[in-house]
Amino acid sequence: MVATIPLEQATEIIEAAEQHAEEIGVPSVIAVSNSEGNLIAQHRMDSAWLPSVTISRNKAYTAAGLKMPTHELADVAQPGETLYGLQTVDEGRIVIFGGGFPLENDGEIVGAVGSSGGMPDEDVEIAEAAIEKFQELAE
Numbered sequence: 001m002v003a004t005i006p007l008e009q010a011t012e013i014i015e016a017a018e019q020h021a022e023e024i025g026v027p028s029v030i031a032v033s034n035s036e037g038n039l040i041a042q043h044r045m046d047s048a049w050l051p052s053v054t055i056s057r058n059k060a061y062t063a064a065g066l067k068m069p070t071h072e073l074a075d076v077a078q079p080g081e082t083l084y085g086l087q088t089v090d091e092g093r094i095v096i097f098g099g100g101f102p103l104e105n106d107g108e109i110v111g112a113v114g115s116s117g118g119m120p121d122e123d124v125e126i127a128e129a130a131i132e133k134f135q136e137l138a139e
Contacts, residue, residue, distance in 0.1 A: 002034055002035055002036050002038075003034065003035035003108055003109065003110040003111070004034035004035065004040065004110060004111060005032060005034065005040055005103065005110055005111040005134075007040060007041060009137050010032040010040040010041040010111075011041055012133060012137060013030075013032055013103075013113060013130045013133050013137070014030045014032060014041055014042075014043050014130070015133075016129050016130055016132065016133030017030040017115060017126050017127065017129050017130035017133070018030060018043065018045055019129070020125065020126050020129035021045060021115075021117065021118075021126045021129075022045075024118075024122060024125065024126075026117055026118035026122045026126065027045045027046060027047040027048040027049075027117050028045055028048050028052065028056070028115055028116060028117030028123070028126055029042065029043065029044045029045065029048045029049075029052040029053050029055070029056040029115070029116050029117055030042065030043055030056060030113065030114070030115050030126070030127075030130065031056040031057045031059070031060045031113065031115075032060065032103075032111060032112070032113050032114075032130075033057070033060040033061060033064050033111055033112045033113075033114070034064070034110070034111050035064055035108075035109050035110055035111055035112075036064060036065070037060060037061035037062070037063075037064035037065045037112060039057055039060070040111065042056065042057060045117070048116075048117045049116075049117055051116075052116035052117045053116075055095065055099075055114070055116035056099070056114040056115055056116035056117075057114060058093045058094070058095045058100075058114065059095045059099045059100030059112075059113075059115065059116060059123075059127075060100055060111075060112040060113055060114030061093050061095075061100075061112070061114070062093065062094050062095045062096075062100050062112075062114075063100035063101050063102045063112040063113070063114065064102055064109060064111065064112035065090075065094075066094075067109055068102065069098070069102070069124075070095050070096060070097060070098060070100035070101075070114075071097060071098035071099075071100075071120065071124060073086060073087075073094075073095075073096040073097075074096050074097055074098075077096045095114075097120045098120035098121060098123050098124040098127075099114060099115040099116055099120060099123030099124055099127050100112060100114045100115075100127065101113055101127050101128075101130075101131055103131065103134050105138050111134075113127050113130040113134070114127070115127040115130065
């Protein structure tokens with residue numbers, strides 16, 4: 001069976017991320033996926049960039065599929081490195097910059113979050129707010 005997060009929790013995770021995005025003034029799109037990277041819920045804040053809809057979904061997909069935060073892929077995907085060109089595979093769905101994180105419960109990846117709308121460090125910060133909410137809900 002595929003590990004997942006209930007829709008109600010995914011919605012709460014998105015709301016927490018959006019609250020932080022508002023606090024730092026970055027209109028964003030937040031996506032939450034199951035452990036296979038399939039979308040559970042997504043929301044686009046007013047004025048968020050339209051391409052961020054796809055990017056946030058792909059950040060969650062990447063984090064779930066590769067079981068790691070997307071920002072950790074940047075260095076290894078540079079020219080001359082072991083995973084050079086990684087972002088060009090899987091129909092272009094792999095994202096190698098910050099904003100995507102797997103969501104773990106008791107050591108098992110049950111989903112992922114993707115945030116897009118700002119600079120990568122802002123997307124990471126917003127996604128971290130989502131992770132905090134996820135951890136709070138898992139307690």
